Amino acid sequence: MDTHKDIERLSTQAERYRRCFFPTTNAERKATYVRLKHGELVRPHRNVYARSDYWTALDVVEQARHVIRTLAEQFPHRIFAGLSAASMLHLDHGWHLHAGDPVFITTTGSAHLRNAYHKLHRIYMYDPDVREIRSILRDDGTISMRLTDVDAVLDSGLIGMVRITSPARTLVDCALRYSFVDVLPMFDAALRRGLTRLEDVLDICDGLRVDCGPVMRALHYADSASENGGESACRAVILDGGFVKPKLQQVFVDPRNEMVQYRVDFLWQLADGKSVVLEYDGMRKYVDLSMTKGRDIRQVVQDERARESVLRDAGVTTILRTDYEEVKQRHPLYCKLEEAGVLKTGMRLLV
Template sequence: MSERVANELRLMIEEAEQEERCLVADSQRDRLRLCRLVRQNRMTSPLRGLYCPTELWDRLNPAQRCRRIVRALARQHPYLPFCHVTAALIWDLPVSWQLLGQVHALRSTGGRRQGPASSIRWHQRSDAQVTNHDGVRVTSLDQTVVDCLCSLDFTEGLVVADGYLRRTGTTRRQLQNLLKDLGHGVKGVPQARLTASFADGRSESGGESALRATIVKLGFPVPTPQLVIKDPIDPSRSFRLDLVVRNAAGVLVDIELDGRDKYLDPSLTGGADPEEVRRAERLRESRVTAYGIEVARFSGSDARDAARVGRVLAAFGVAKGIPPQTQARNRTRGRARGLRWRQLRLGPHELWYKVIDMRRRRRPQAGRRLPFQQSEVLCP
């Protein structure tokens, strides 16, 4: 590779890094150069026409990768609107990384339906509210939340609903009213209503919301998020407990979620050393137990592990009740009423006749004659 070509690629990489997006091949010459680097394992191509240095791509988590892909697609197609969990990610709402394998986008006209292995999942909707956020065209924040709640299950939907309440400061009742306004006629509204009925903006992270959803589905008492207690040694200080339930003996159980970000993310640690954060956490736990509160700890991977969560809470004496309904029941469609046209094929001729459902039709009044009898055959 000549020095001129290397300088051009370096400028492309620096520009993409400043905008936190993938590289876009604007010409056939650039595409051939980048494809050559892909064959040398120096570049990674997550989507056709999009590239990222392999060393950088390996350091990114799924959320960061999806953001770079979306910003690169927005540069290629400035008028393309994104929706569902992709829009939720752009709005900085908590989204499970398992849902970021596809990019969700809107189009106004129909077309070939994409399979589950496709990198872009298209949604056809003409009345969606679209706005610009962070340089990307996405559905509005309210529209995004309604779409996510209607399309996600209870656990993943509760993660988004809690994040929406926490970000906007709205109440559960306002979220339910929002579903009435924007969810009319949308598939999945019953599930969205169920999920919204358990939403709580006091949860501080998506992991806490997922853990609370798992506890609820198992039939344990609904935990109270972020309970504040005073430091028994220094009353001027206070502690917040992630989730609190009461066991069968009436003792409070503090359910703590210890993810890696709690010790490594500078925005959560304030730039402190991870060992210093662990020391402060042990000191905090000793002050909490002074009230007689028991502490149960879970890792980030335990939040969705129903079997492990059930065993741990049972060991702490938390009684299980009747699991509430967290999945909407599918409504069975009854038999259609009224008259229906049926088609008969009798040799070369086609005859039409009307079929009367006598079980659902009222008996005619005396003195009145039906407009036709059940045995009548009407030609077209």
């Protein structure tokens, strides 16, 4: 199909600004509809369009951000909340939460409207604490994202703005909607990046007339030492299984060369003096700056053997490994921990 100059212009500018486009004239609407029917365009949300090849190259979370930025362009005063705010804040979470392409906004009216658009979900808030995520076009043509207060001085080069609930309120809303395994990565990420404090989350809960038990549990176990969402989800599954909370990112030093140090994902120190290490997804964190990248498989194997040798020399008794599939299934991971002697909550542990 021949290109349409207006659609080409709209889509090109939208892609540059990391959002989708929307037609504003009858001619643009007609051209958009024709290209949608022919598969050249996709419509992920009402009156939100993107080129098919561009859209499919984005991951699920970035697709959600594109939709949110577009809706913010259409409705500047709309405040995005819950999972939508978490996505804009780049809080770690599983892609499965985006099934059905939900978009969450705040409302001061009813959260349940008849004949409401099925992808748009409302969360009631009387007077939400609001932040703005501003898209700034730099001189070199790149775009930076900046989290600011609503009354902050406007930035030069501003090309877009998304209003969201505060990080603390976002965590509360997500914890009240999703499982512990789903939200612990969000809490860890928010603390790790200094987006909020535990006290801020507690203040939000104090003002709500709902059971904030799920929020309290996430707060209790949240840990800024967790390095990524995968490790956070793995830890949440471990805690869900009733196992004692592990120590995170503990450093072990080679007794023969103190310059060689290795960090481990999870560590349990048992009452009998044994130490159990669990590594998630085969990710290796070398503290020793002399380690090089781009190693071949043989070198990786050799490095892994050397790493295990150092850990054992440093006092580690058992080294376990797990991955995404085991964490998802849970039972294989639980069996490994039980066989290694990792205790359940309530059993005596030497801390």
